[in-house]
Amino acid sequence: MTASGAASLEVAAMSKRFGANIALADVDMRVPAGTLHALLGENGAGKSTLVKCIIGSYRADQGDILFDGREVAINGPRAARALGLGMVYQHFTLVGGMTVAENMVMARPKIPTIVNWRAERRALEDFMARMPFRVPLDRRVATLAAGEKQKVEILKLLYLGCRFLILDEPTAVLTPTEADEVLRFLRDLVEAHKLTVLMITHKFREVTAYADAVTVLRRGRLAGAGAVRDLTPAAMAAMMVGTMPAATRTDRNTAPSQETRLKIEALAAIRDDGVAALDGVSLSVRAGEIVGIAGVSGNGQRELVEVLAGQRRAVAGEIRIDGQPFRFTRAEIRRYGVRCLPEEPLANAGVARMTVAENLALRDFDVPPFAARGIWLDRAAMRAAAMLRIEDYNVRPPDPDLRLGALSGGNVQRAILARELTGEVRVLIVANPCFGLDFTATAEIRARLMAARNRGVAILLVSEDLDEIQELADRILVMAGGRIAYESSAAEVDLAAIGMAMAAH
Amino acid sequence: MADLGAAGVALALFGGAIRASTPFLFVSLGECLTELSGRINLGLEGTLVCGAMSAYGAALLSGSPWLGVLAAALVGALLGALHAGLCSLKRVNDIAVGIALMVLGTGLAFFFGKPLIQPRAPMLPALHVCPTCQFAPLRAALDINPLFLIGVALAFVLRWGLANTRPGLVLRTVGDSSEAARAMGYAPLWVRLWATMAGGALAGIGGAFLSLYYPGSWNEGLSSGQGLIAVALVIFARWRPLACLFASLLFGAAGALGPALQSIGVHQGTYLFNAAPYALTLAIMIASASRRGTRVSAPGELGAMH
Numbered sequence: 128m129t130a131s132g133a134a135s136l137e138v139a140a141m142s143k144r145f146g147a148n149i150a151l152a153d154v155d156m157r158v159p160a161g162t163l164h165a166l167l168g169e170n171g172a173g174k175s176t177l178v179k180c181i182i183g184s185y186r187a188d189q190g191d192i193l194f195d196g197r198e199v200a201i202n203g204p205r206a207a208r209a210l211g212l213g214m215v216y217q218h219f220t221l222v223g224g225m226t227v228a229e230n231m232v233m234a235r236p237k238i239p240t241i242v243n244w245r246a247e248r249r250a251l252e253d254f255m256a257r258m259p260f261r262v263p264l265d266r267r268v269a270t271l272a273a274g275e276k277q278k279v280e281i282l283k284l285l286y287l288g289c290r291f292l293i294l295d296e297p298t299a300v301l302t303p304t305e306a307d308e309v310l311r312f313l314r315d316l317v318e319a320h321k322l323t324v325l326m327i328t329h330k331f332r333e334v335t336a337y338a339d340a341v342t343v344l345r346r347g348r349l350a351g352a353g354a355v356r357d358l359t360p361a362a363m364a365a366m367m368v369g370t371m372p373a374a375t376r377t378d379r380n381t382a383p384s385q386e387t388r389l390k391i392e393a394l395a396a397i398r399d400d401g402v403a404a405l406d407g408v409s410l411s412v413r414a415g416e417i418v419g420i421a422g423v424s425g426n427g428q429r430e431l432v433e434v435l436a437g438q439r440r441a442v443a444g445e446i447r448i449d450g451q452p453f454r455f456t457r458a459e460i461r462r463y464g465v466r467c468l469p470e471e472p473l474a475n476a477g478v479a480r481m482t483v484a485e486n487l488a489l490r491d492f493d494v495p496p497f498a499a500r501g502i503w504l505d506r507a508a509m510r511a512a513a514m515l516r517i518e519d520y521n522v523r524p525p526d527p528d529l530r531l532g533a534l535s536g537g538n539v540q541r542a543i544l545a546r547e548l549t550g551e552v553r554v555l556i557v558a559n560p561c562f563g564l565d566f567t568a569t570a571e572i573r574a575r576l577m578a579a580r581n582r583g584v585a586i587l588l589v590s591e592d593l594d595e596i597q598e599l600a601d602r603i604l605v606m607a608g609g610r611i612a613y614e615s616s617a618a619e620v621d622l623a624a625i626g627m628a629m630a631a632h
Numbered sequence: 633m634a635d636l637g638a639a640g641v642a643l644a645l646f647g648g649a650i651r652a653s654t655p656f657l658f659v660s661l662g663e664c665l666t667e668l669s670g671r672i673n674l675g676l677e678g679t680l681v682c683g684a685m686s687a688y689g690a691a692l693l694s695g696s697p698w699l700g701v702l703a704a705a706l707v708g709a710l711l712g713a714l715h716a717g718l719c720s721l722k723r724v725n726d727i728a729v730g731i732a733l734m735v736l737g738t739g740l741a742f743f744f745g746k747p748l749i750q751p752r753a754p755m756l757p758a759l760h761v762c763p764t765c766q767f768a769p770l771r772a773a774l775d776i777n778p779l780f781l782i783g784v785a786l787a788f789v790l791r792w793g794l795a796n797t798r799p800g801l802v803l804r805t806v807g808d809s810s811e812a813a814r815a816m817g818y819a820p821l822w823v824r825l826w827a828t829m830a831g832g833a834l835a836g837i838g839g840a841f842l843s844l845y846y847p848g849s850w851n852e853g854l855s856s857g858q859g860l861i862a863v864a865l866v867i868f869a870r871w872r873p874l875a876c877l878f879a880s881l882l883f884g885a886a887g888a889l890g891p892a893l894q895s896i897g898v899h900q901g902t903y904l905f906n907a908a909p910y911a912l913t914l915a916i917m918i919a920s921a922s923r924r925g926t927r928v929s930a931p932g933e934l935g936a937m938h
Binding site for chain 2: 204205220221222223224225231232233234236238239240241242434561
């Protein structure tokens with residue numbers, strides 16, 4: 128690279144269509160050098176399409192890109208990186224089977240035929256010393272938690288000498304503390320004029336705290352732009368959805384009952400690679416209560432949900448529902464009304480190749496009315512029931528015969544939630560339910576969770592979004608190092624103490 | 633030499649291990665490379681047999697066993713290229729292609745090898761480590777075939793190369809995540825082509841050993857399934873070249889158990905002892921499976937439908 132320091136980017140009249148679907152129409156955007164620019168919009172507004180056109184993964188039908196004032200034609204991510212334009216994706220592009228050091232070296236455009244590891248390691252260690260967060264160089268990436276992988280992705284691009292960084296929802300997998308670390312770090316680089324950042328985000332908090340300017344897209348078109356200091360979150364939200372969003376928040380209207388429905392005692396579990404993930408977790412959830420578990424990704428939350436979903440065997444401890452030991456058999460699940468909405472529902476709670484109707488019937492296909500005729504399934508009844516749930520939960524497209532894998536992430540989540548909240552639900556375990564969803568969907572889902580709580584369901588909410596936990600939970604716990612590190616009711620919560628508990632591991 | 637007893641068995645096992653492990657070694661190193669690139673090649677049994685036939689034929693025609701080895705490598709590379717070419721088509725399952733090529737390779741070898749059954753081709757020379765040794769069994773055990781030494785060196789070279797050279801890192805990237813490889817600008821299909829060709833060439837050399845050293849002739853019962861077992865060996869060795877070497881030696885020793893015991897006069901249960909390598913495969917797979925662990929080190933793209 129011949130130039131150094133922050134670069135500017137300008138996009139003019141960019142358009143892209145996929146068949147009949149107009150993803151982008153005539154979008155202009157200006158990001159001056161040395162600024163942090165936020166790109167806002169609902170799911171499907173065209174944000175990902177826009178940045179993919181910029182980075183060269185897609186070929187725009189129309190439009191120009193000016194990088195540092197010069198018109199450029201970028202034909203792929205590698206060409207973009209050669210210019211100094213890098214992107215951190217939502218799904219990781221790291222190689223899981225290789226170590227962090229190997230990933231960093233592999234990202235370079237020119238790798239020598241014989242790699243001098245001593246020199247490379249020294250260079251990497253020098254680089255890492257200048258960074259505010261550490262990632263262990265010799266750990267295999269597959270063993271890192273999502274937040275750590277995100278950091279490695281960012282570090283990788285900075286190591287390559289990136290001058291303009293595009294981030295697609297960078298803090299989605301990070302806690303508020305980690306998010307602030309990352310954004311503060313990027314902000315410092317931006318202010319020192321070493322980097323320009325374009326960030327796709329949903330979180331107004333981050334936009335108002337860190338961004339200089341914002342561009343808002345709606346349905347593929349430019350809906351508004353401006354300096355952050357001139358716009359309020361309400362104004363930005365109005366640009367995103369076209370009108371002021373209605374307050375759909377359902378208030379809690381009852382206090383939790385005294386009856387303990389779910390009780391976990393001294394639960395211990397081991398991760399796939401043999402490392403202990405849960406180290407004596409004890410908690411209880413009462414009927415009509417939401418217990419929120421906060422914590423940095425990678426502290427055992429995933430394994431806790433896996434154990435409660437029956438996907439992982441605990442090595443010690445006990446789980447009791449209504450005072451009875453719970454052994455995850457289908458009969459017990461049905462008797463106690465245990466439901467689960469895990470992370471990555473497409474992989475963990477649904478079958479991608481089966482249709483939406485079949486997926487929606489997975490909880491009750493083996494009992495009447497669907498199984499009324501012995502081993503023959505009543506598929507018409509399944510389909511009709513699926514249609515009802517699809518409409519009720521606003522799953523798009525509303526086609527019960529579509530494969531589940533063909534739906535977008537948010538709609539998969541809605542569909543699985545539709546299944547889990549239907550029927551006799553008494554215990555619900557939810558993990559990161561609003562991950563990657565726009566705020567209409569988020570508000571919907573949170574309203575449904577609150578409604579379930581008001582109906583008397585015992586809900587265990589595991590989330591990496593502290594705002595979500597604060598909004599929904601009656602009691603807040605923090606998980607760190609495989610244990611419960613903090614516990615308090617929502618009314619008496621001390622944010623500083625939570626932050627300390629999260630960091631202590 | 634019935635009075636040698638345990639020492640005799642040990643010597644026979646030692647010599648037998650080195651001898652019998654050579655085809656396992658080459659095929660497993662070759663399959664290791666192919667699987668590290670993210671593709672399973674089950675056709676190596678057919679490649680092995682084809683390599684054996686071509687080596688024998690080329691050695692017969694040219695008078696040089698080493699040209700035979702070269703011919704085997706070329707034939708193996710061609711069959712590997714065929715496998716790679718077929719698997720690069722959309723929605724083709726590499727396991728199905730592998731099995732088809734196994735049958736094809738075996739059939740081609742038997743067909744073209746008919747005229748080769750009678751004539752004697754020149755054999756690969758053995759390296760006499762101790763030619764002046766008085767003790768005949770020791771001298772025999774120390775006659776090491778040159779391909780074995782090449783294989784051992786290759787195992788070390790591969791281990792070093794996979795961690796320290798660009799081609800090695802690129803291979804591992806392609807095998808673990810096609811998407812990451814493409815994001816970096818590497819073309820997974822080409823890398824897999826080279827890896828599969830290299831794997832086929834090595835399997836061919838493994839076959840050349842069978843026809844040009846031990847048992848040292850061409851006939852249709854030459855291979856005893858070494859190609860297939862070697863695929864299991866690679867998984868047992870967790871895709872590490874040095875572990876492939878160790879596993880091959882272990883299996884070679886297991887295969888030499890029958891003849892070794894026969895040499896000291898144990899004649900009962902020969903069939904059971906001959907089953908030792910296969911039983912060992914099963915036992916090791918069971919022992920190395922863990923209910924709680926997962927195969928963390930499997931290349932991510934293995935078994936993925938492309």
